[in-house]
Structure formats: C-alpha cells, structure tokens
Amino acid sequence: LNTPTLHDRIHILLESSKETHKIYRQKLEELTNLQATCSSAISKQRKCLKDLRHSLTKCAKTCDENDLKLIMDIKTQIKDKENVFFDMEAYLPKKNGLYLNLVLGNVNVTLLSNQAKFAYKDEYEKFKLYMTIILMFGAITCLFFLNCRVTDEIFNFLLVWYYCTLTIRESILMSNGSRIKGWWVSHHYVSTFLSGVMLTWPEGPMYQMFRSQFLAFSIYQSFVQFLQYYYQSGCLYRLRALGERNQLDLTVEGFQSWMWRGLTFLLPFLFFGHFWQLYNSVTLFRLAGHDDCKEWQVFMLALTFLVLFLGNFLTTVKVVHQKIQKNQEKVKKND
Incomplete structure (x- = not known):
C-alpha cells in the first residue's frame, strides 16, 4: 500500500532536482557570459591606459613644470587603476602562463570565491611548514645516522619534488591575485634545478667531500625557514587586520619591506645563510679544479650556488636600503 506513495515521493524529489x-x-551560463564581458572590458581599458601613458610620455618631453606635475599625477592615477584591474582579474578566468601550460595544460586554475582562495593559500602555507620540518629531520638523519647513498638519493629526490610543487602552487596563487614578485619567484626555480643536479651527482670522492657540508647547510636552511614562517605569518596577520596587506600575501624565504617591524632580528640569520651559499660555491669551484674531478655536476652546482647567493644577498640588501631610505624620509618630514 505504501509503495505508490514512496514512488510519488521519489518522483517529486527527482523533478525538484x-x-x-x-x-x-542557466546561472552558470550567465556567469560565463558575465566573465567574458568583464574580461573584454578590462582588456579594452588596459589598452586605453597604455595608449594614454604613451601619449603622456611624449608630452612630458616638451611641456613646462606645471604640466609635468599634472602628467605625473595622471600617471599615478593610471597606476592605481591598473592595480584595481589586477584585483578584478583575480576573480576572472584567464590564460595560464607558460609554466602552468607546460605542467597542467590549458586548465582554468582561477578560484572564484574568497573562501576558496584563502583555503588554498592556507593549505600552501601548511604544506611549506610541514615539508620544512620533514626536510630538516631528513637532513639530520642523513648527516648523523645514515651515511648511505640510497637515503641521500631519497632526500635529494624529496627536495626536487618539494621545490617543483612549490613552483606550481605559487603559479596558481599568482593566477588568483597573490602578489609574489621579483627574485623570490625565481628563487624556487633555481632551487629546483640545484636539487636536480644534486640528485644526479654520482657517488665518488668529490661527492663525499661535499656531502656533509651540503647536509649541514640544508639543516640550517630548514631552521631559518621555520623561524621565518612563524614570524612572517604573525606579522602578516597583524598587517592584514590593519588593512595594510593583501589577504593573499604569503610568507617567503627572503626579507621584504613589510617584515621590518619586529622582524629585523631575522636579518643576521638570513645573511649568514646567504654567505653559506657563497661558501658552498667556493668549495665546489675548488673541487671542480681538483685533478680527480670528472663530474660536470660539481661546476654546475658551484655556479648555481653562486646565483642563489647573488640573488638572495642583493635582493635583501636592496630591500633593507629602500626601507632605511623611507624611514629617513619620514624622519625628515616629521622634523
């Protein structure tokens, strides 16, 4: 007797679904059309701003001081509008960069809601923290407990996988509005290459001469990254609460201007790590000149460590110099 009633309920639920x-x-189709309309409008506005900036640059060569001030104000407004467009595009589908296209293909990686963006960013930060701890204990195990080529290869493979994963995740975050800029973007690509070369370095006297130094450096690097994560995340939390930083800003391996308040104590640790990279480079150059050295990996690693040192050191010095100049300008204005 109840069978028809149950059947009717199932039918009603199915029709409702x-x-x-x-x-x-229908809403999805409307959303797709709106996304295309917004993207087209932003593209046209960007082209107009680009033409306007080009015209202003030409005018600046022949105008007087008053007009020059007006042109500078207009250029400032153009820059502000471009920042607004950047924030708008973070919620619109767009083409992947070359790297993401090579790795993922033409897949839309744009996260449309703030909740999804923040969740992905937090998961990225936790991934970095957990992997930093794992790599630290892995390096300690290889250095003090297991002097074995197999465990070294596992550790080096883990480094390659970690940095490759970071580059992909950072590219997705940048597609969703995260402002990761400058050297700290390239840093992980260089680190991926270095880890790959270490992975291919065959067992031999040259490898054993550098092994302990590299593992000790890896332990120190993980320790510094662990410190940076906690202090940078705390600093970012305060700045976001004050509305001074973007919600998608990330912790980085280096030093940025927003870290100045309360985080300058990290500078000695960072500079020590930078010069350790230089020491690694010098050591490897010496090994490359050794009579028994036949591996190409030695010279390539020396160059890569030198690139890392120059990039990290010069970028940190530049940020510190700019921050000191800004502080001096503020003091002069107050006086």
Whole structure:
C-alpha cells in the first residue's frame, strides 16, 4: 500500500532536482557570459591606459613644470587603476602562463570565491611548514645516522619534488591575485634545478667531500625557514587586520619591506645563510679544479650556488636600503 506513495515521493524529489539543476545550468551560463564581458572590458581599458601613458610620455618631453606635475599625477592615477584591474582579474578566468601550460595544460586554475582562495593559500602555507620540518629531520638523519647513498638519493629526490610543487602552487596563487614578485619567484626555480643536479651527482670522492657540508647547510636552511614562517605569518596577520596587506600575501624565504617591524632580528640569520651559499660555491669551484674531478655536476652546482647567493644577498640588501631610505624620509618630514 505504501509503495505508490514512496514512488510519488521519489518522483517529486527527482523533478525538484532536475529543476534545481536546470536553474544551476542557466546561472552558470550567465556567469560565463558575465566573465567574458568583464574580461573584454578590462582588456579594452588596459589598452586605453597604455595608449594614454604613451601619449603622456611624449608630452612630458616638451611641456613646462606645471604640466609635468599634472602628467605625473595622471600617471599615478593610471597606476592605481591598473592595480584595481589586477584585483578584478583575480576573480576572472584567464590564460595560464607558460609554466602552468607546460605542467597542467590549458586548465582554468582561477578560484572564484574568497573562501576558496584563502583555503588554498592556507593549505600552501601548511604544506611549506610541514615539508620544512620533514626536510630538516631528513637532513639530520642523513648527516648523523645514515651515511648511505640510497637515503641521500631519497632526500635529494624529496627536495626536487618539494621545490617543483612549490613552483606550481605559487603559479596558481599568482593566477588568483597573490602578489609574489621579483627574485623570490625565481628563487624556487633555481632551487629546483640545484636539487636536480644534486640528485644526479654520482657517488665518488668529490661527492663525499661535499656531502656533509651540503647536509649541514640544508639543516640550517630548514631552521631559518621555520623561524621565518612563524614570524612572517604573525606579522602578516597583524598587517592584514590593519588593512595594510593583501589577504593573499604569503610568507617567503627572503626579507621584504613589510617584515621590518619586529622582524629585523631575522636579518643576521638570513645573511649568514646567504654567505653559506657563497661558501658552498667556493668549495665546489675548488673541487671542480681538483685533478680527480670528472663530474660536470660539481661546476654546475658551484655556479648555481653562486646565483642563489647573488640573488638572495642583493635582493635583501636592496630591500633593507629602500626601507632605511623611507624611514629617513619620514624622519625628515616629521622634523
């Protein structure tokens, strides 16, 4: 007797689900059309701003001081509008960069809601923290407990996988509005290459001469990254609460201007790590000149460590110099 009633209920639920799904498909189509309209409008606005900036640059060569001030104000407004467009595009689908296209193909990686963006960013930060701890204990195990080529290869493979994963995740975050800029973007690509070369370095006297130094450096690097994570995340939390930083800003391996308040104590640790990279480079150059050295990896690693030192050291010095100049300008204005 209850079978028809149950059947009717199932039928009603099915029809309701179909209707809900139909509305969902319509809204999805509307959303897609709106995304295309917004992207097209932003593209046109960007082109107009680009033409306007080009015209202003030409005018600046022949105008007087008053007009020059007006042109500078207009250029400042153009820059502000471009920043607004950048924030708008973070919520619109866009083409992947070359790297993401090579790795993932033409897949849309844009996260449309703030909740999804923040969740992905937090998961990225936790991934960095957990992997930093794992790599620290892995380096300690290889250095003090297991002097074995197999465990060294596992550790080096883990480094390659970690840095490759970071580059992909950072590219996705940048597609979603995270402002990761400058050397700290390239840093992980160089580190990936270095770890790959270490992975291919065959067992031999040259490898054993550098092994302990590299593992000790890896332990120190993980320790510094662990410190940076906690202090940078705390600093970012305060600045976001004050509205001074973007919600998608990330912790980085280096030193940035927003870290100045309360985090200058990290500078000695960072500079020590930078010069350790230089020491690694010098050591490897000496090994490359050794009569028994036949591996190409030695010279390539020396160059890579030198690139890392120059990039890290010069970028940190530049940021510190700019921050000191800004502080001096503030003091002069107050006086």
